[in-house]
Amino acid sequence: MRVAEQFAATDRGRQRRANEDALLAKPPLFVVADGMGGAKAGEVASRVAIESLRKRLPAVGDAQIRAVLRERIEEANARIHALSIRNANQAGMGTTLTALHVGEDEVLLAHVGDSRAYLLREGKLQRLTEDHSLVDELVRQGRLAPDQAQDHPQRSVITRALGPEPTVHIDIRTVTPQPGDIYLLCSDGLTSMLSDEEVAEILTAAPTLQAAGKELIRAANAAGGKDNITVILIRLEAEPARTTGEETRVLHLPAGRKRRSKKPPKWLWRPVAALLVLLAILAGATYLASQSIYFIGVNKRGLITIYSGLPYELPGGLKLYVPYYVSGVPAIELPPARRAKLLDNSWRSEGSAGSVVKALEVEAGEGR
Ligand code: CA
Numbered sequence: 001m002r003v004a005e006q007f008a009a010t011d012r013g014r015q016r017r018a019n020e021d022a023l024l025a026k027p028p029l030f031v032v033a034d035g036m037g038g039a040k041a042g043e044v045a046s047r048v049a050i051e052s053l054r055k056r057l058p059a060v061g062d063a064q065i066r067a068v069l070r071e072r073i074e075e076a077n078a079r080i081h082a083l084s085i086r087n088a089n090q091a092g093m094g095t096t097l098t099a100l101h102v103g104e105d106e107v108l109l110a111h112v113g114d115s116r117a118y119l120l121r122e123g124k125l126q127r128l129t130e131d132h133s134l135v136d137e138l139v140r141q142g143r144l145a146p147d148q149a150q151d152h153p154q155r156s157v158i159t160r161a162l163g164p165e166p167t168v169h170i171d172i173r174t175v176t177p178q179p180g181d182i183y184l185l186c187s188d189g190l191t192s193m194l195s196d197e198e199v200a201e202i203l204t205a206a207p208t209l210q211a212a213g214k215e216l217i218r219a220a221n222a223a224g225g226k227d228n229i230t231v232i233l234i235r236l237e238a239e240p241a242r243t244t245g246e247e248t249r250v251l252h253l254p255a256g257r258k259r260r261s262k263k264p265p266k267w268l269w270r271p272v273a274a275l276l277v278l279l280a281i282l283a284g285a286t287y288l289a290s291q292s293i294y295f296i297g298v299n300k301r302g303l304i305t306i307y308s309g310l311p312y313e314l315p316g317g318l319k320l321y322v323p324y325y326v327s328g329v330p331a332i333e334l335p336p337a338r339r340a341k342l343l344d345n346s347w348r349s350e351g352s353a354g355s356v357v358k359a360l361e362v363e364a365g366e367g368r
Contacts (some may be wrong), residue, residue: 001102001103001104001105001107001177001179001236001237001238001239002027002102002236002237002238002332003027003102003207003234003235003236004235004236004238005209005233005234005235006023006025006027006032006209006232006233006234006235007209007210007212007213007231007232007233008023008029008231008232009213009214009217009230009232010022010023010033010187010228010229010231010233011189011217011221011225011229011230012228012341013189013220013221013225013226013227013228014221014224014225014226015224015225015226015227016226016227016228017330018040018043019043019228020034020035020036020042020043020045020046020228021033021034021035021046021189021228021230022035022043022046022047022049022050022095022230023048023050023185023230023232024053024054025232026054026333027102027332027333028057028101028102028332029053029057029099029100029101029102030099030100030101030183030185030232030234031050031053031097031098031100031185032096032097032098032186032187032230032232033045033046033047033049033050033095033096033097033098033100033115033162033184034046034050034096034113034114034115034187034188034189034228034229034230035047035093035094035095035097035170036093036094036158037084037090037091037092037093037094037162037163038089038097039089039090041084041089041091041092041111042093042095044080044082044083044090044093045093045094045095045162046095048076048079048080048083048095049073049076049080049095049097049162050071052073052076052079052177053072053073053076053099055072055075056330056333056364057101057303059301059303059330061103061104062103062104062105062106062108062128062216063069063169065101065103065108066108066172066343067173069099069101069108069110069172070110070170070172072152073097073099073110073112073162073169073170074167074170076097076162077162077163077166077168078166080093080095080162080163081096081163081164081165081166084163084164092164093163094114094158094161094162094163094164095113095161095162095163096113096114096115096158096160096161096162096187096188096303097110097111097112097113097115098110098111098112098113098115098116098117098129098185098248100117100183100185100232100234102177102234102236104178104239105177106174106175106176106177107174107175107176107177107181107183107236108172108173108174109128109129109171109172109173109174109175110170110171110172110337111129111130111169111170111171111173112132112156112160112161112162112167112168112169112170112174113131113132113133113160113161113162114131114133114136114156114158114188114358115129115185115186115187115188115230116128116129116131116184116185116186116191117129117183117184117185117258118183118184118186118196118199119175119181119182119183119184120181120182120183120184120200120203120204120343121178121180121181121182123204124200125196125200125203126173127196127201128173128183129171130171130278131158131188131300132158132159132160132161132171133155133156133157133158133159133219134154134157134158134159135152135154135155135157135303136149137159142187155188155192156188156192156227166287172204173336173342177236179234179236179238180232180235180236180237181235181236182203182209182234182235182236183232183233183234184199184203184231184233185197185230185232185234186216186230186231186232187227187230188218188227188229189226189227189228189229189230190216190220190226190229190230190231191348192216192226192227193219193220193221193223193224193225193226193227193229194216194219194223195221196350197351198219201214202215202216202219203216203233209233209234209235212233213231215232217231218246219248225274227237236325250359255348277286279314279315283314283318283320291308292326292349292350293308293309293310293347293348294307294308294309294347294349294350294351294352294353295307295308295309295310295311295321295344295345295346295348295353296342296343296345296348296356296357297311297321297345298331298333298343299323299326300338302327302330302331302332303326303327303330303331304329304330304331304334304342304360305323305324305325305326305327306323306325306326306327306354307321307322307323307324307359308321308322308323308324308350308351309321309322310347311345311347324350325354325357327357328361328364329357329360329364330361331343333364334360337350342356342360
């Protein structure tokens with residue numbers, strides 16, 4: 001799956017002086033953190049959490065991402081906890097954290113606190129996270145009715161957060177994504193002001209995620225805006241079909257006319273033989289030519305790669321190129337227009353391909 005459209009914004013709301021929420025929207029990872037604690041400590045906690053997750057993710061499969069995220073969230077917890085012990089005015093600070101990772105075949109959610117993740121699929125909104133709040137736990141235990149929870153005075157008391165304890169228990173779950181899925185991550189400044197029905201109505205009525213996100217924030221403010229409001233929206237679509245070869249952006253030479261009958265008439269063999277001879281000559285010539293030609297592509301793991309040879313594959317899967325240098329830069333991190341320009345299969349010299357990719361790596365290193 002890949003992210004087709006996204007929206008991310010945070011708003012102070014109408015009654016708070018500062019915004020203690022923080023967010024990260026860096027595909028494939030999206031995070032909302034809602035900090036708490038006096039004297040700006042909440043802002044510190046949520047920002048430390050986001051910074052711990054901003055680092056580039058290793059190019060590993062869905063199965064390994066879970067462990068990587070868990071480790072980084074535990075590290076964020078430890079950092080916030082250590083700060084809160086060292087500084088008296090940050091004692092007891094903490095933050096919620098709801099993270100969503102869009103993998104190849106699954107969406108992973110990691111969650112602590114009372115920020116939320118929702119999924120809008122086929123017009124229906126479903127909540128994907130449980131609030132770690134006093135009120136929600138009482139509801140789950142059957143000691144409080146759900147309609148009593150919405151306006152409960154202890155609504156904002158949370159039972160789990162990053163920071164207050166040396167270790168933290170993280171809820172992790174996966175969702176099998178479908179094309180067209182819309183995911184919402186938000187802080188309680190949205191959900192304490194709007195009901196799930198109101199959120200669903202806004203999401204289904206808006207023409208774009210941008211319009212939906214702005215309308216959610218506007219509506220939460222119109223309802224009182226008692227708290228900071230953070231909204232992230234993501235729409236998924238299927239990856240474009242992949243070719244069978246290693247390279248995903250390879251031009252295929254025409255493979256000749258398709259035969260209709262099982263036994264082709266004899267006269268057909270002549271042009272087929274001629275085509276094969278032609279291809280053999282072409283392969284020989286291009287092999288010689290390709291020794292000094294390079295182009296930039298993407299390898300199986302999604303990393304920008306310099307290939308030596310020509311960006312073609314002959315019928316039968318014979319590639320006219322081999323990987324020459326694999327960079328550490330995932331193609332998905334480049335803006336789409338830039339990615340398209342870079343991966344246009346144009347022929348380059350070794351020096352030109354090398355300097356382009358080197359510049360990308362330097363840039364990516366600075367963004368880290
Ligand atoms: Ca809040």
